[in-house]
Amino acid sequence: MVSGIREMKRLPVGIQTAGWFDEKDPAKSFRFARECGFESVDYNIDTIIRIGRDEAGNSYSFMDKTDEDLLQYYEPFKAAAEVNNIKISQIHAHYPTYVVGDEERNAYHIKVMERILFVSRFLECPAVVIHPTKTPDRGQEREINLTMCRNMIPAALKYNVMICIENSLKRINKNVVQAIWTDVEEINWYIDTLNAEAGKEVFGFCLDTGHSHIVGRDVEMLIEDLGSRLKVLHIHDNNGTEDEHLIPYTQNPGNKGMGQIGWDGVIKALRKMNYEGALSFECARGVKLLPEGARREGMELISAIGRYFRKAIIEG
Template identity: 30%
Template sequence: MKIGVGLTMMDRQYPGYLDSLVKYSEIGYDVLDYSMYSEGEGSIFLQDGWQAYAEKLREVADKHNLWFAQMHSPGMGPVGREPMEEVKLELTKRAFEFCSILGTKHLVVHPRMFTDGIYGQNQERILEYNLQFYGSLLPYARKYNVTIGLENMFAWDPQKRQYCPTTFSDVEEMLECIRRLGDEHVAVCFDTGHYNVLGKNPAEGVRILGDKLELLHVHDNFGNGDHHLAPGYGTINWTEFMQALKDVGYKGTFTAEAESMSRKLPAAAEYDAAKLTYSILKALVEEAGM
């Protein structure tokens, strides 16, 4: 199984994603996750010639035997509360072409969420909205042969002051969305931390998803926050999780989204944090015989 990491893990020590690629390769990573999550107005992807930047990324990655296995589209706030709605929708559409240049096969696109959509409220209305949302993106997915990854989510209850379920917290809801879309260019990106923060067992989520699970966001937490830590630094049972991946015949990459391992460290220590994270991921994969 190929081992991956999100590019943001060393962006202070090695400013500019191009500068860090050689370092990820040096550590031993096989694959990378390019995140457009924070892109908005002023993004390079809204400027003329942005394709040249993408081509340079691909060139450097190829030189160092790295593959951009997955990408994350821009993050969007709740419907009606996103100040850059049109900008981020345009960036999301352009992300498919970006994927094709990098050779990326999966683009993670969060579901559109609503402030009145926690604890299963208005679930059918919100699911219908998301069917239209993802349906509007499928022509781009087909054109560039990219699979959209639906990601399981969580929300914050301001009254109870605790994390709570929202759109796609229930993996069965994700499967229903895929069933209704009825297109091969849709699958699941399972986020281990998002599942754990709601008091759910990630291994059980994997077993329910089965062959619709095609990519992962691997990270740990203590069940009381989305901490984005490396496996073993929280409460997830990783032995059980790896066994579940084996049982369902998971064929994707093992890619960490554990940027908090480096965020509060001095910039000069980011390389060491990325190296430690890689060692943990590799040990899990090897112990599981994957």
């Protein structure tokens, strides 16, 4: 295993940083996370990278900083996390990480990924999550995604950080439908193929519970079939028709054709597969729906759900 996932406390309860984290004041932000009951964060570095293009047509972003400048930027971030006993369980990379037909930009994306992996190493974060590239031609799609992932292997090995591919969605006639990395056979094929090429376990999976639910997948069965490839989670709920990123248990489970995720099944499968990674919630929208004065309570509710999940996974 490349990463230090197993060195972390088993099943830390985490939250994505998007939506509440103040990048300019990490001390306050990590203290808030701890006060709300969280033990880890999914750092949304995607929200600050902001890739643009200058007048000469060259790409630029926040990640162009030198090693020294990046370390200087992230030192207070790391210190604040440590003081508050918060682990960075995973980092969410920018997306897209590949643009069909734009080789200048694609080379730049790989450079940005290398910088993210550098930051991950510094923050002692064991996993970086990436989205796939989606194209209408499945053959081309496979080649593009394999190439994209292969190009990340050297940096992943250098910094000893795992890359987790995430199940995704696409829309046809405004309807949400399955996309690449939705079905377990395909997911496992990608991970096993890429790891064999890397000669080491460099790739793993990030299961987005909401994305699976919305395309009608049995999340319990998916977890079991992924087995030890499952490294990180994006936990959130929806009504089965829109990718809403809501707090688990807030939808009516009895609504015909809609309803919430079968959380009992998710817990059962994570227990069966001896999952040990973070229980990381990606519910920024669910919190943001609440009036500002109730958002702290919303965050506390999420961490309480996480602790319940952990207890149920460990104790059955």
